[in-house]
Amino acid sequence: MKSIESRTANMSTPIFCGPVNRVVVVGGTHGNEMSGVCLAKYWLQDSSELCRETFTAEPVLANPLAVERCVRYIDTDLNRCFSSELLSGPDSEKDPYEVKLAREIFQKYGSKQSSCDFVFDLHNTTSNMGATLILPTVDDPLEMHMANYLQSNCVDDSIPCHVFVCELPGKDTPYLQNIGKHCLSLELGPQAHGIIRADTLRRMRELVNCSLNFLDLYNQGKEFPSFEIDVCRVKFHVDYPRGSDGELQGFIHTQLQDKDYHPLQPGRPIFQTLHGEELCYDGEKTIYPTFVNEGAYYEKNVAFIAMEKLHCTVPALKVQR
Amino acid sequence: MKSIESRTANMSTPIFCGPVNRVVVVGGTHGNEMSGVCLAKYWLQDSSELCRETFTAEPVLANPLAVERCVRYIDTDLNRCFSSELLSGPDSEKDPYEVKLAREIFQKYGSKQSSCDFVFDLHNTTSNMGATLILPTVDDPLEMHMANYLQSNCVDDSIPCHVFVCELPGKDTPYLQNIGKHCLSLELGPQAHGIIRADTLRRMRELVNCSLNFLDLYNQGKEFPSFEIDVCRVKFHVDYPRGSDGELQGFIHTQLQDKDYHPLQPGRPIFQTLHGEELCYDGEKTIYPTFVNEGAYYEKNVAFIAMEKLHCTVPALKVQR
Numbered sequence: 001m002k003s004i005e006s007r008t009a010n011m012s013t014p015i016f017c018g019p020v021n022r023v024v025v026v027g028g029t030h031g032n033e034m035s036g037v038c039l040a041k042y043w044l045q046d047s048s049e050l051c052r053e054t055f056t057a058e059p060v061l062a063n064p065l066a067v068e069r070c071v072r073y074i075d076t077d078l079n080r081c082f083s084s085e086l087l088s089g090p091d092s093e094k095d096p097y098e099v100k101l102a103r104e105i106f107q108k109y110g111s112k113q114s115s116c117d118f119v120f121d122l123h124n125t126t127s128n129m130g131a132t133l134i135l136p137t138v139d140d141p142l143e144m145h146m147a148n149y150l151q152s153n154c155v156d157d158s159i160p161c162h163v164f165v166c167e168l169p170g171k172d173t174p175y176l177q178n179i180g181k182h183c184l185s186l187e188l189g190p191q192a193h194g195i196i197r198a199d200t201l202r203r204m205r206e207l208v209n210c211s212l213n214f215l216d217l218y219n220q221g222k223e224f225p226s227f228e229i230d231v232c233r234v235k236f237h238v239d240y241p242r243g244s245d246g247e248l249q250g251f252i253h254t255q256l257q258d259k260d261y262h263p264l265q266p267g268r269p270i271f272q273t274l275h276g277e278e279l280c281y282d283g284e285k286t287i288y289p290t291f292v293n294e295g296a297y298y299e300k301n302v303a304f305i306a307m308e309k310l311h312c313t314v315p316a317l318k319v320q321r
Numbered sequence: 322m323k324s325i326e327s328r329t330a331n332m333s334t335p336i337f338c339g340p341v342n343r344v345v346v347v348g349g350t351h352g353n354e355m356s357g358v359c360l361a362k363y364w365l366q367d368s369s370e371l372c373r374e375t376f377t378a379e380p381v382l383a384n385p386l387a388v389e390r391c392v393r394y395i396d397t398d399l400n401r402c403f404s405s406e407l408l409s410g411p412d413s414e415k416d417p418y419e420v421k422l423a424r425e426i427f428q429k430y431g432s433k434q435s436s437c438d439f440v441f442d443l444h445n446t447t448s449n450m451g452a453t454l455i456l457p458t459v460d461d462p463l464e465m466h467m468a469n470y471l472q473s474n475c476v477d478d479s480i481p482c483h484v485f486v487c488e489l490p491g492k493d494t495p496y497l498q499n500i501g502k503h504c505l506s507l508e509l510g511p512q513a514h515g516i517i518r519a520d521t522l523r524r525m526r527e528l529v530n531c532s533l534n535f536l537d538l539y540n541q542g543k544e545f546p547s548f549e550i551d552v553c554r555v556k557f558h559v560d561y562p563r564g565s566d567g568e569l570q571g572f573i574h575t576q577l578q579d580k581d582y583h584p585l586q587p588g589r590p591i592f593q594t595l596h597g598e599e600l601c602y603d604g605e606k607t608i609y610p611t612f613v614n615e616g617a618y619y620e621k622n623v624a625f626i627a628m629e630k631l632h633c634t635v636p637a638l639k640v641q642r
Binding site for chain 2: 038039041042070126190191192193194195196197198199201202205247248251252253254257272274293294295296298299
C-alpha cells in the first residue's frame with residue numbers, strides 16, 4: 001500500500017479481514033492526560049455509549065495510581081513497557097510499577113487467549129497537533145479505513161484530523177497499542193497535562209464514537225471503497241540544543257511553536273536561545289514537525305518529531321464472513 | 322487609594338517613599354513554571370542584565386529540587402509557606418521540605434537584617450491570563466506605580482498586562498512575596514507547566530527589565546505623576562462541581578474556557594458535564610473570572626477565581642532622599 005503503483009491493479013477488489021469482536025478503549029495510559037482519563041472513568045460507570053449492534057467496547061483505566069496522583073507515570077512510562085522483551089521478561093519484585101502493570105494489562109487484553117481485536121489508546125499532548133490519529137503502519141487496511149472514515153465523517157475544522165504513522169520497521173515497539181490486533185491511538189492537543197478542556201474532551205469523545213460506528217458498519221458487512229490518502233510518517237527525532245551537562249541551551253523558536261504539521265524548509269529557524277541566537281534546520285529536505293514542544297518529551301530528548309508526507313492508495317475493504 | 326473621592330485632595334502632592342536598594346528576582350518558586358526557572362538559571366550564570374545604575378538585582382532559584390524534578394513542589398506548595406505562623410514555627414525534622422526551604426529563603430532575603438526592598442516572583446499559569454501583575458494590595462504607591470509603568474511602557478497586545486490584587490485584609494498571607502517590603506508577582510499564561518514557550522519567556526523577560534528600569538528611575542529621583550487605573554480584586558474562589566468522594570462531576574464550560582478577565586454575567590454557564598448538563602453562575606453581580614482552569618488549582622479546589630473591578634486614583638510618587 002506504500003505507493004500507488006504497487007497496488008493499482010487490485011484497488012477495486014476488496015481485501016477481506018476478520019470481524020472485530022473484542023474492542024477495548026483505554027484512557028489513563030498517562031495519568032495526567034485528562035481527556036482519556038475522564039472518558040474512561042465515565043464509561044466505567046456507564047458503558048452504554050460504547051454499545052453497538054455487533055459489539056460492546058470495554059473501557060479501561062490503564063494506570064489508576066498515576067491517575068490518582070495526576071502524573072504521567074509512577075516509575076516509568078507505561079506506554080514504553082509493551083515491547084515483547086519487557087512483556088516476556090522474568091518477573092521480579094524490583095520491576096518498575098509500570099512494567100508489572102503492562103504485564104497485567106497484556107495478560108487481560110493482549111495474550112493469545114484474550115487478545116482484543118481493536119484497541120483505542122487515548123492521549124493528550126501539549127503540542128498543537130489537533131486530532132492526531134496514530135497508526136503503527138500504513139499496511140493495515142482496517143486501520144487505514146478507520147482513519148479515512150474519521151477524516152470524512154468526523155470533521156471539525158478547529159481540531160482537524162491528521163494521520164500519523166509511527167512505523168518502526170522490524171523494531172520491537174513498546175506501545176500499549178500492541179495489545180490489540182488492530183489499533184488507533186488518539187493524540188489530542190494542545191492541552192496542558194493535568195487539565196480538562198471541554199472542547200478537547202468533546203472532540204475525543206466524538207472521535208471514539210465515530211470509530212465505533214465505523215467498526216459496527218464494517219462488522220455488518222458494509223464494503224468500504226478504495227481511496228487515496230495523505231499521511232505523515234516518522235522520519236527522525238530532534239533533541240533540544242543541550243550543554244555537556246544535559247541542560248537545555250535553547251528552546252523551540254517562536255516561528256516553529258504551534259506549527260505542527262506545517263512544512264519546515266531547510267534553513268528555517270527551529271531553536272532560539274536567551275543570548276539571542278537562532279539555530280536553523282540543517283537538513284536537505286522539507287519536513288513536517290510534530291510533537292513540537294511536547295511537555296513529556298523534554299526528558300525523552302525530543303524537541304519535535306520530523307515527519308515525511310506519504311501518499312497512499314488503499315484497496316476496498318469488506319469483512320470476511 | 323480605594324476610591325477616587327478619598328484621595329482627590331492630595332493627588333498632585335507626591336507621596337515620598339524610601340529608595341529601593343536590595344532587589345531580588347525569584348524564579349522556580351514552582352519548579353515546573355518554566356519562564357521563571359529559565360530566567361533565574363540564566364541570570365545566575367550572568368546577572369549583568371539585572372544591573373542598573375542604582376542597584377543590581379539578585380536572581381534566586383527558589384526550589385532547586387522541584388526544578389530538577391520538574392514538579393510544582395516536593396512535599397507542599399512553597400508559595401503557601403511564607404505565613405508568619407509557618408515562618409516562626411518551631412523547627413522540626415518532620416517539617417515538609419518546602420517549609421524548611423521557606424525559612425531558609427526568609428532568613429536570607431526577608432528577615433530584619435537582610436530584608437529586601439523589592440521582590441519579583443515569576444510564575445506561569447495554564448490559564449489565559451496574559452501578563453498578570455499580582456499585587457498584595459492597592460495601598461502601596463510604589464507597587465501601583467510600577468504596575469502603571471508596565472501597562473504604559475511595556476505594551477504587547479498579544480500578551481496584555483492586567484493588574485490582579487489579592488488583598489486578604491487582616492490575613493496572614495502565605496506567599497513568597499512576603500519576603501520583600503514591596504513586591505510584584507508575574508503570572509504569565511497560558512503555558513503548560515513543564516514547557517518553555519519562547520513568546521511567554523520573552524514577555525516575562527521584558528516585563529522584569531522594564532520593572533527594573535522603573536525602579537532605577539525612581540531611585541534617581543524622577544517624580545511619577547498621579548494617575549487613574551482599573552484593577553481586578555479577588556472576590557471569591559469557585560470550586561468544580563464534585564461528588565461526595567471529591568471526584569469532579571464537571572469541568573469548565575467551553576464558553577468560559579480562555580475567558581479570563583472577561584465579564585461573566587449572572588446566569589451564564591460556567592461548568593458542563595459528560596451527561597450534557599450545564600451549570601450556571603448563580604451570583605447576583607457580574608464578576609471577572611481569572612485562573613480559569615489552572616492545572617495546579619484542581620487540588621486546591623479552585624476552578625476559577627472571581628474578581629471585581631476597582632477604579633483607583635493613585636497619588637504622585639517620588640523617592641525620599
